[in-house]
Every structure is written in structure tokens, then in C-alpha cells.
Amino acid sequence: MSTIRESCGVLGVYSFEDLQVVRMLVSGLQSQQHRGQEAWGIGVPGKVYKMMGLVLDGYSEDVERVLSGFKGSCGIGHVRYSTKGISSLSNAHPIQVEGFSIAHNGTISNYHEIALKIKSLGQTSSSHVTDTELAAIRLRQIQGEVGDWFEAFERLSSELDGAYNFTIVTDEGELIAVRDGRGFRPLCVGWEGDQSGSNLYVIASESCVIEYINARFDRRLCFRDVEPGSVIKVSGEGYECRKIFEESQHAHCPFEYTYFANPSSYIEGINVYEARENCGRMLAKMYEEEVKGDVVIPIPDTARPAAIGFSEEAGIPHKEGLMKDRYRRKGSLRSFIEPSKRISIVREMIPIKPIIEGKDVIVIDDSIVRGTTSKEIVRRLKTAGAKRIQWYLTFPPIQYPCYQGIDFPTREELIAPRVCKGDCTVEEANESIKKYLGVNRVGYIDLENLSKGIGLPVNNLCNSCATGDYSCLKSKPIFKSRREMKN
């Protein structure tokens, strides 16, 4: 069970009909709440509004009251969990710099180089700025020189390393969006009617936003993925999308499919729910010689489609063996929580005794990061009377930190390299994690079967956290402590 935080969701809306887009932005952010629960914000030309915590209900009176001064027919939005920079309102997005406001999903892995560059050009910045603010200041410098957004991003991309999807609203009322050349994080664009002549454009981290807007605002938006390396500009002159930089290979994050993204979303044309179900099938095939048991249960909620796929492939019944408390706030939300609270969240996951007692239980999980939550669930299943416990995982052993937009812990905190005492193969991790959890069998998926399950070639997936290969970045990151990343 992952207790990892996503590193944000971005949004941008532009109306050619002078529609006030604030309510649409707030509702769209609500549908991306799973991507960040630490803070949220919206920006319209020349103005930003930010709050800590969860997004307001886009239909509530609070939105009218709080955002009554916010008007605009274009704007951007953001839900945050920090990967770089402390959790504070000032670090929440959108971040305002001279001339525009910016929202970011990703991590700029060479932010220290950008800071030096800014300094060498005579502009100072506070010592606690985030990677996003540094990129924004540098973008401002370049844009001031070249005067064109496409050219500015072409130049900026040669300086930036890491994962970056930006949405920007300028003080003049333009909407700009960019997706990095590797396509680490998802980004899609939705429009009404004809793409080149639509009245409404929506740019979002996930396509679930488009469906949400269709349903809530009675619109009929089509959507597609934004190609990696593309810049979109929507202004009074119309909609323009240009591919301005190309990487030989993409590096889409497989964790988006197995854990983060909403199951209804499409990423690179692939439905997330189906990808999860297929990963469950691949896992059952991978271990078909040894898969025997009485019941397949998911760790709710993320692993449910994978458990269904696994159960169908293995011919073993699928049941709900753990029930999340849906009526308390933390029960219904995902575990984007402080480390100290993780165990208490797991305690709100109640085993259903008749499903577990006396059974050989096959647990399907999306990943193990630090291992503490999984260990607690094992304890609870044993208390509920499980005869045997097997644990299968739809993500390979996580061995290295992520510098591409996910808040994976430092290497010292990761359970796989800790119990394996260094790098490990899938087989070695299966044995060591089995002993650590105190279960009868552990079966991790490998990269090849993960790629088959998702439906993207291995060489178009990022695998840095599983392999330690950071060749999808321009240079290998210098591993930092948690404290260093947050300062």
C-alpha cells in the first residue's frame, strides 16, 4: 500500500465566450484532489487566490463568498503536494512573478543550477524559493529577452532538467501550457466542437477533469493527450499548439497507471482502470505455477481493478476483505498523509472476518514503499484469522528516490534496499520482503510485465525508482535528505 504523495495537478481554462471560469476551475480542481491535498489555488489575469487544505466545493456558497472578487474568462488552477519547498501558503501555486502566474506538476531536478543562473544574471531570489519559482523567474528573464512564449520555452527547456508540466495565465489574459519532452507526468487538452476553433479549452493533468466538467457544466468536450515537448498558447488570436522540443524516448511514469491517476482517466490513450486490471492479469500469469489460494482481496481502493484482473486470470474468487471507513474524511480519501499518521489510517481499514478467517488469502497491492503500513495490515489480517497470506504487487521493488515529480522518500527510508541491504532483483526482494512482512509468499511484478500490463514499451516508461537508471534525466541527481528537499 502506497503512502506516497503525488506532486500536484495542474489546470487551465480559456473561454472565448467571456464565460466566467472561476467556478469551472474550482470544480476541475476538486476532480484532481487525489493529486494533492496539501494546498490549492487559482489564478486569473493579475490575481491569485490560495488556500491550505482541500479544495472548496465548486458549487458551494463558500466559492461565491471567497472568490467573489475573482473574475476572468481564462485562468489556471493547482492542487499541491510539495516535493521541493516546505508546505506553506506562500509556496502553494499559482506562483506570481512579474507578468504572469504559474502552476507546476513535477520536480525541476537541477533547480540549484537555475538558481545560480538567475544569480549570475543579477537577479536575486529569496533563499527558500521552490523549484517552480526559480523556473518562473528564469522564464520571465528569457521571455523578456525574446518576447515570444514558444521561443522562450525552447530556450528554457535546454536549461531545465526534470519533470515539468506548467500552466500559466498572463496578466494580459493569455493561457500557456507546456509538457516536458519526456512526458513524465500526464497532461491533456479538452475542447468543444472543432479543436482549432473551439469556444472553450481546458488543459488538465488528467482527463477525469474533462469528464467532470462535461457532467457538471453540461458541456461536451473532446480531449487528447498533449504531446511531450509541446507548448500551447490560447489568446485573443486563437489556439496554437507547437511541438518545440523532441526527446528520442519518452519516460511516462508507470506509477500514474498503477497508483496515482483516477481510474477513469486516459493517459497516452490508455484507460487507467484497464491498465490496472491488465497488470493484475500479468502478475497472475507471471506466478501461475505457484498461485493457489482461497480468495483474492485488494488493498482498497487503488488495487481493486488489479485484484479483479488477477482473480479472473488465476480463477480464484475476488472479494472485498478489507473495508475502508467511507464515512470519515480520512477513510474516503487516499493516504496522502503525514508519516506519523499512516498507521492510524490503516487502522481505519477493517478486515471482514468471514472473508478472511481460515482462508489462504491472496492480497493484491499497488506497491510497498516504507513497509510500515503493509506490516500493520498483515497483523490485522492475522488477527482476523487468516490461515495463510500471500502478497502480490503491481509495481516492482522501489529502490531509489524519484526526482521526476513524486515524493518518494530518500533511499534510506525505502524498505526494499533496506531489507535487501542494497540493490536487489525481483526474486531477492520477494524473499526478503516475505520475511520482513511475515507472510507466506511475496510476488512483485517485473518491469517487462508491468509494461505489458500498461500497454507501453519498456523503453517509453520511466523506471528510475525501480532500477536506479536516471538516464531519462540530463544528469544523475545528487541524492538529498528529506530535510534538504523541503528547504
Ligand code: SF4
Ligand atoms: S522515478 Fe518512479 S515514480 Fe518517479 S517518475 Fe520514474 S517511475 Fe515514476
